[in-house]
Structure formats: C-alpha cells, structure tokens
Amino acid sequence: SSELTQPPSVSVSPGQTARITCSGDMLAKQYTYWYQQKTGQAPILVIYRDTERPSGIPERFSGSSSGATVTLTISEVQAEDEADYYCQSADSSGVEFGGGTKLTVL
Amino acid sequence: VQLVESGGGLVKPGGSLRLSCAASRFTFSDAWMSWVRQTPGKGLAWVARIKSKVDGETTDYAAPVQGRFIISRDDSKKILYLHMESLRVDDSAMYFCTDFAFWGQGTLVTVST
Numbered sequence: 001s002s003e004l005t006q007p008p009s010v011s012v013s014p015g016q017t018a019r020i021t022c023s024g025d026m027l028a029k030q031y032t033y034w035y036q037q038k039t040g041q042a043p044i045l046v047i048y049r050d051t052e053r054p055s056g057i058p059e060r061f062s063g064s065s066s067g068a069t070v071t072l073t074i075s076e077v078q079a080e081d082e083a084d085y086y087c088q089s090a091d092s093s094g095v096e097f098g099g100g101t102k103l104t105v106l
Numbered sequence: 107v108q109l110v111e112s113g114g115g116l117v118k119p120g121g122s123l124r125l126s127c128a129a130s131r132f133t134f135s136d137a138w139m140s141w142v143r144q145t146p147g148k149g150l151a152w153v154a155r156i157k158s159k160v161d162g163e164t165t166d167y168a169a170p171v172q173g174r175f176i177i178s179r180d181d182s183k184k185i186l187y188l189h190m191e192s193l194r195v196d197d198s199a200m201y202f203c204t205d206f207a208f209w210g211q212g213t214l215v216t217v218s219t
Binding site for chain 1: 206
C-alpha cells in the first residue's frame, strides 16, 4: 500500500460546487472509494470504483479519475453535505485511507 | 444489511480483547471483510482484512497490528472476529467492521491503566 493525500479542508457556499482530491501512486492502478462521515456516525459509501454512485446517494455526488489523482465532486452543495470525506483504495497487500477532508458549508 | 459490532471495553495495557461483528440480511460468505478503527477526532485507519473462503480466506494486517491482532470469520454464524493481544494505549479507538459497502456503528476499545 502507499499513502493517499487529501486536502485537510474545503469550504464552499451553499449551491456552489465542492471538489475534493485524493492522490497517490496506487490510484493509477486501483479503484478508489469515497466515504462521507458525519460527527458521531459511521462512514457511508458515496462513490465506488472511481465513478459509480450507490443507490440512495444523490446525483450531485460524482467521482472522476485521472492517473494518480481522483476527485470527488459535490454539485449544488447543501448544508447537509457538511461532513468529513475519506478516499480509500486497496491492493494485494492491504487497504489505505486518505487522511480525510473536512467539508465546511459556509 | 446490518453489521453489529460488540466486545469493546476497557482493558489494561498488555491485555487482550476479542471483538465480534454479527451480519444480517447480507451474503456474508461472499464478502471480503475488514476492521477499521478511528481515534476520536482523527481519521479512519484500516486494521485487518480477511478474504472470502472462495478466495482462500487469506488475511492481511496493517503494520501497527501485525503479529498482535488476528482476524477470523465464521461463515455459518455470519460473524467476523478480531482477536487483539498485547494491547497498547494507542490501540484505543472505535472499531468498525465493514465490507466497505456497509459499515457497522462500531465498538469502543479503551486501553488504559
């Protein structure tokens, strides 16, 4: 496994677009998964296999990938989207999480 | 799908603890399962993984727990385990069981004198 790097924080106003990046060598070869975690709650999967959205996750959540960098995009951000977001990937040796990004909705 | 962890608690440094995770409404036997921990106010940290029986039921561990923790599974009972030995203060955390699509609510482990 290798390190996954995320910005510690991102701030946007309601209705704007938030983009959270995750970078790491393993991402060029392995799928990335994104989780949303609100205070005191378990994480929730919001994007899997780089770009797929689980049922029940709003369409404003999307994922993209370019080489060793992946991006979680949240369009038309709402107050309820304020949370910590983590990227995650895995290979034959194990699983790696990014350090997390705190999304603040101003 | 429901994953329910149990077995957490207060233990002294050097002690042992076994965590359990009961799965329901879930094709448990097909899933690769993991334990992930989180210290209050900190990020998620993967602890251990066990593959399905079909994939060899092999296990992998994060470096900080290698040699001290053992992950196992009982597919007939749909239970995932984490046996933890030689516990350290820095093992204190909320421990979640997950297949990465679904997560339990966690069980709290506190290692303290």
